Amino acid sequence: MTLALFLIDDLPSGPFTLDGPEGRHAAAVRRLRVGEELLVSDGRGAVAHCVVAAAGRDSLDLTITRRWDEPPPSPRVIIAQALAKGDRGELAVELATEAGADEIIPWRAACSITKWDDGPRGDKALTKWRATVREAAKQARRAWIPIVTEPMSTRALVDKAREVALTLVLEAGRSTRMAEVELPESGDVLLIVGPEGGITEDEINAFEQARSRAVRLGPAVLRTSTAAAVALGAIGVRTARWR
Template identity: 40%
Template sequence: MTDPVFYADRDELSAATAGEQFHLTGPEARHAVTVRRLRAGESLELVDGVGTRVACEFLRGEKDAMTVRVAAVAHEPAPATQFILVQALAKGDRDLQAAESATELGVDRVILWQADRSIVRLKAERAAKTLGKWQSTLTAAAKQSRRAHWPELGDHVNSTGLATLIQSTPETRWFVLHETAEVSWGALRTEELTAARSIGLIVGPEGGISDSECERFTEAGAHTLKLGREVVRASTAGPAALAALCAVTGRWS
């Protein structure tokens, strides 16, 4: 069984030293003590979400505080190629399912997209609550998958804003996943992907990406791409493409 992972603030965790004790307070400590019910001698890990991983032994805890002994401190480098998922809002929490799976697969940034055909609409008065739900989903998935680097939740965009983002980030290779694209995944050259600083995947809603959106995105610099013969759901396309990227860019080597 893998060790449970808990979050610690970057500044606080920077003081962790092998062989020394470390004190953690707040919600994460409370979760470890009252929910996970860790006992003396059990092992755990603390991460700061930006690459630091600290292996620890649980010593004692009470309510919202715990004390651990640091066994080892490691600083994991960020991946050479960053992965971005632009996920259109979808009904039935399929968009959240995609974001959760993408986090488990190593996505580095997630952006909510209000597509023209999105049935779910991001209303101004509920935006903060919706974004909070997405952030909680990413956090839980990052901890579950024991990541030291956690994904960033970017600002939400509409189609105009997404076209502007594509145009303003020429260092990113943007792919619009679309069932009618002429270029399929198998036609991509591995060296082109591994040489990219970042790769962005754009996934539409249940009703698909409109022709006008595809036109705007390709004019801005994106490329349309077909995963395969099968048409997959909005919750599946992004994670499927990310899994393929992990295989060809060395994430899984």
């Protein structure tokens, strides 16, 4: 059975106490006891294999038996996920995180039904995405927690597309298949996923002027909540990310 992973801000080099929300979850919910094993990570590549030395009501005293650093995946994959209605946006970032996204950009697309404002409601939605990503990273036993940036406009995303090694705009109905595109072995790959209403021609034209390519994943039309995860799987098997 795969060991549970817990996240802390800084990973020590010697024995330490796992407390706070993670310690409470490990001791009271997972009910880990003396002698049981677990993984602890700082979410920035450092991982430790630990054994429980003592268990309290809401904390665990841990001994580190092995510690290592996992290199970041290459190429890095950035997901620009259009804001989606209901819980589809959260589902999209959850699946993308489990599939290996390294960075997630909330995109204010023209056809997005949901609109995040710059006030408390927008902050609350962004906080929810970040919490979803953190929990999904733990579920997937990932040593690297994806970054969730501030929301971007189309203009800002076009500027981002100019900075990366490759940008792919996922759009059903395009003649070019993603499988036909040569993928870089290093650098950043930006995947742009549209909302339920699709990506407008003006948006696609703007991205293409920034050296982006509009592609389709396959014959099926995917929901905005699943497209990124499927694309990440395709990139994973075609590059060194999953080797």
